[in-house]
Amino acid sequence: MGAQQVREDFARLYGAEPEGIWSAPGRVNLIGEHTDYNDGFVMPFALPHVTTAAVTRRTDGVLRLHSADIDGGTGPAVELRLDALAPQADRTWTAYPAGVVWALREAGHPVTGADIHLSSTVPTGAGLSSSAALEVVVALALNDLYELGLQRWQLARLCQRAENVYVGAPTGIMDQTASACCEPGHALFLDTRDLSQRQIPFDLAAEGMRLLVVDTRVKHAHSDGEYGKRRAGCEKGAALLGVDALRDVPYDGLDAALARLGDDEEVRRLVRHIVTEDQRVERVVSLLESGDTRAIGPVLTEGHASLRDDFRISCPELDLVVDTALEAGALGARMTGGGFGGSAIVLAEESGVEAITKAVQAAFGTAGFTAPRTFEAVPSAGARRLS
Secondary structure, three states: OOHHHHHHHHHHHHOOOOOEEEEEEEEEEEEOOOOHHHOOEEEEEEEEEEEEEEEEEOOOOEEEEEEOOOHHHOOOOEEEEHHHOOOOOOOOOOHHHHHHHHHHHHOOOOOOOEEEEEEEOOOOOOOOOHHHHHHHHHHHHHHHHOOOOOOHHHHHHHHHHHHHHHHOOOOOOHHHHHHHHOOOOEEEEEEOOOOOEEEEEOOOHHHOEEEEEEEOOOOOOOOOHHHHHHHHHHHHHHHHHOOOOHHHOOHHHHHHHHHHOOOOHHHHHHHHHHHHHHHHHHHHHHHHHOOOHHHHHHHHHHHHHHHHHOOOOOOHHHHHHHHHHHHOOOOEEEEEOOOOOOEEEEEEEHHHHHHHHHHHHHHHHHHOOOOOEEEEOOOEOOOEEOO
């Protein structure tokens, strides 16, 4: 749905034109999975799929929320009182924008209410950060309208707090930073400890390659217990090793660190994934900056094996995408996102895209799985004001 349609729908719903239109994208993570809450390195890029928001300020302490994607957009707006907003581990869609307003006000920013209408093309439950796009578009709109003067990284932090505390999902900082800060034609090399960023050119089309996203249509939720267990296990590993975060375990000291963990096999696996994954991010950055883009394929595949065998967050559908794509000639493939479903990415020569796509579709049919949805991932713009 385009900006003009969102504007018209807002006017019909609220009886007046919005003060502005904003958008924020979903993201694909090229490499660096579950490293963000371990103070490590990640490398996402923004998708062309966005959440669009039409927004107007209010002065009466009321927040009205409406989505074109809920019940066909036919229902009334949800009305909330700002003074009644409080963390409640609420996982309904309104918790994400409401949590952002709560986080802004808790941080002392003078937000006095808003009318908001939303529409999204970011697939939900696909591991492509639909929730972060929803949070960031609301944060950016309110930052502009209320002239709060917050920088993009600050907005990302507030959105992460909204998701962690208000919604109750223990996510890291990557998704919100990617939605807020990515640039077209680039992947974002982000150090999640100090939030330093480097935009890495990533124009596959110019080199005759494509990156496919294969949405398995297996749904997951970050709030579910398995995600929290992995995070707690990583924190346990850091504590046992006497470091602030697993980011502080050097790659060349991994064997010694694993030996110190003794026979705690679960923690050993989690530590091994995080330390090797940070090193994989650095390898991909080095390869891209040296112009050896095709060589990142095997690194992506290594990452999948680690997520499957050490972190144990893959699933049969994701493994089938990766195995089939590689057999059909892909340069590399791995699951992306939080795990337990969602999407995989496939790096391929342009000439091989059709054969790989057909092979994956056929494999899913043979296995009796729901047919996946496949589309090309093009590094796109981060959050912005449209009008």
